[in-house]
Amino acid sequence: MVTAITNGIEVSVEVTYQAEFSSPLQHHYVFTYKVTIQNKSTHTVQLLRRKWVISDAAETTKIVEGDGVVGQQPILEPGQTHSYVSGCNLKSGMGKMRGSYTMQKLFDGKTLEVTVPEFQMIANIFHN
Known part of the structure; x- marks a missing residue:
């Protein structure tokens, strides 16, 4: 799990390789990720937008x-x-x-960018 805190907003990400939905021989690998966002600030915020930068070793x-x-x-x-x-x-x-989330403070309407920490996706294709 990786975690980052920006402006009092904590974002944690946990990744799981989904072997049962992947087909390595067809170059198809499926990952799921669970994101947990915790508001540790003193302001009520709303998540408006997301931006992801996805890097694949093959493309x-x-x-x-x-x-x-x-x-x-x-x-x-x-x-x-x-x-x-x-x-x-x-x-x-x-x-x-x-990536990042664009959030808005509800009391004054100001927006803030919250960092989603970089996380690795690595297929576990070797089974014991």
């Missing part, structure tokens, strides 16, 4: 942007936590992701 880096996370724009009061699970497909068994 160039791509950027994915959009509103919210998995169809939600959660509001987090001080001390609250929001978790979600999403996924990523790679053509190689190795890659990494990093």
